[in-house]
Amino acid sequence: AEKAEEGKARIRILATGGTIAGTQTRQQDHAYKAGTLDVEQLIAAVPDLKQLAILGGEQVANIGSQDMNDAVWLKLARRINALLATPDVDGIVVTHGTDTMEETAYFLNLVIRSDKPVVLVGAMRPANALGADGPANLYNAVAVATHPGARGRGVLVAINDEIHAARSVIKTNTTNVQAFESPNRGPAGLVHGGRVTWFEPMDKKHTHRSEFSIEKVEKLPRVDILYAHANMSADLLEAAVKNGARGLVIAGVGEGNMTHQSREVLAKAVKQGVAVVRSTRVMSGIVRRTSEVDDDKLGFVASGELNPAKSRVLLQLALTKTKDPAQLQQYFQEY
Numbered sequence: 001a002e003k004a005e006e007g008k009a010r011i012r013i014l015a016t017g018g019t020i021a022g023t024q025t026r027q028q029d030h031a032y033k034a035g036t037l038d039v040e041q042l043i044a045a046v047p048d049l050k051q052l053a054i055l056g057g058e059q060v061a062n063i064g065s066q067d068m069n070d071a072v073w074l075k076l077a078r079r080i081n082a083l084l085a086t087p088d089v090d091g092i093v094v095t096h097g098t099d100t101m102e103e104t105a106y107f108l109n110l111v112i113r114s115d116k117p118v119v120l121v122g123a124m125r126p127a128n129a130l131g132a133d134g135p136a137n138l139y140n141a142v143a144v145a146t147h148p149g150a151r152g153r154g155v156l157v158a159i160n161d162e163i164h165a166a167r168s169v170i171k172t173n174t175t176n177v178q179a180f181e182s183p184n185r186g187p188a189g190l191v192h193g194g195r196v197t198w199f200e201p202m203d204k205k206h207t208h209r210s211e212f213s214i215e216k217v218e219k220l221p222r223v224d225i226l227y228a229h230a231n232m233s234a235d236l237l238e239a240a241v242k243n244g245a246r247g248l249v250i251a252g253v254g255e256g257n258m259t260h261q262s263r264e265v266l267a268k269a270v271k272q273g274v275a276v277v278r279s280t281r282v283m284s285g286i287v288r289r290t291s292e293v294d295d296d297k298l299g300f301v302a303s304g305e306l307n308p309a310k311s312r313v314l315l316q317l318a319l320t321k322t323k324d325p326a327q328l329q330q331y332f333q334e335y
């Protein structure tokens with residue numbers, strides 16, 4: 001029997017597309033189209049959601065998340081801030097493609113102004129595939145968003161029975177249903193059949209404690225990521241600067257390393273006022289300040305635990321405040 005309405009959390013589901021809203025023409029097909037179902041269809045597919053919460057749905061976008069961009073981020077973040085500022089919404093679930101989910105989650109983690117739960121969810125199999133994972137993931141995500149322990153934890157990702165902090169989570173498999181991990185820290189919790197278990201909370205600043213704001217931001221600065229490899233030439237770095245990048249993130253080899261030619265071009269870029277962050281193409285571990293590369297001398301910033309995609313998000317927001325390398329480094333420690 002359904003629980004009494006009073007006492008139930010009011011959760012708004014904001015849909016943006018992705019495989020969770022995707023369909024294939026035949027169940028055996030490999031090919032499919034992301035973002036074909038709308039938010040009402042997603043909710044209707046999981047009747048038991050009504051037991052968990054009072055739900056409302058909104059369609060913010062309907063795209064494959066490879067097409068996620070600053071404009072949709074700003075729209076989504078503004079809508080969430082507006083909803084959470086009212087007393088009628090207790091939490092938000094965002095359905096999202098998995099390709100860039102880690103970036104959207106971290107962006108929201110830095111600009112949402114509330115300690116109410118915000119939970120991103122996706123799926124690896126289209127909605128009508130054999131063994132579709134979307135309905136169970138959505139059920140679990142709503143359960144997490146209604147859980148009192150989710151409050152104040154920052155933006156979360158709930159997928160395949162795990163809960164992850166936006167800051168730590170990365171996609172680690174192209175197609176498997178087990179596609180998300182937090183390699184350095186492990187998950188923030190577990191959720192199974194809607195039952196939630198929490199682990200240690202994140203010690204970094206986020207959401208209501210974040211000093212980043214998009215209220216007055218019309219456009220985010222351009223930040224490019226360049227991927228280091230053996231025999232890496234430096235001309236693509238020069239091209240990025242020439243094309244107006246205000247920040248560069250290096251997906252470095254090892255602990256944020258790159259060819260000496262690249263390092264020299266980047267040092268020059270810093271002198272021209274471009275911010276440079278050293279991250280790594282390696283899946284786990286930390287890029288510490290001044291190991292093989294002398295960040296103090298060159299004016300670079302070490303990304304710490306943040307992978308290139310997340311470093312890019314933080315740098316975009318940090319550049320709305322400063323381009324001083326010392327202050328930028330401080331942000332990379334605190335967020």
Ligand SMILES: NC(=O)CC[C@H](N)C(=O)O
Nearest residue numbers: 018019064065097098099
């Ligand atoms: N599993 C997925 O969600 C991937 C589908 C699509 N590429 C997206 O990220 O939206």
